[in-house]
Amino acid sequence: MPLPLPPYYAVIFSSQRRDNDDGYGATAEHMLELAAAQPGYLGVDSARGADGFGITVSYWRDEASIAAWRAHADHVLARERGRRDWYQSFTVRVARVERTYGSFQHD
């Protein structure tokens, strides 16, 4: 995923899913699309293993764009559903990306 040079910001969302779906997949997809349309959005990476533990890192221009996305009404509702229905546990960390190294593409 090509990103601008640092500094920029990362929101690191680590979560353990519960053993259900109940709309999770559709909402997760909608959130990715909606996030990508927000000012200051730079990109996202996401991985989840068979054990239900996942990490999603979204990248943002600055703290203001993170705060605006956090306040988006659809995102607020999705987070409420996440707490209630979809996640056993999660942690959100906001970090300032200082530098990248080792970006690599095999021949």
Added chain:
Amino acid sequence: MPLPLPPYYAVIFSSQRRDNDDGYGATAEHMLELAAAQPGYLGVDSARGADGFGITVSYWRDEASIAAWRAHADHVLARERGRRDWYQSFTVRVARVERTYGSFQHD
């Protein structure tokens, strides 16, 4: 994963695995054990999906502990093998965790 209060540092390693093993599993496990024994290590989260895309975030007290781990001989060798054999692509980002919010544990 309980961590101290911010600030601390995160190394965000996003990678696409190639379609082989050839020692990857044993080395990955060894690297996790070895990292956990380094000064300044705070913890690690890791997830990889069925498509081979994974994210590992390791947490460190400061930049000096990241630099020391990066220079560890076994880690240098493992990275060389990673480039040559195990990864199709990867990116490493170093970020300063400014704050956490939303840490949540379901009843």
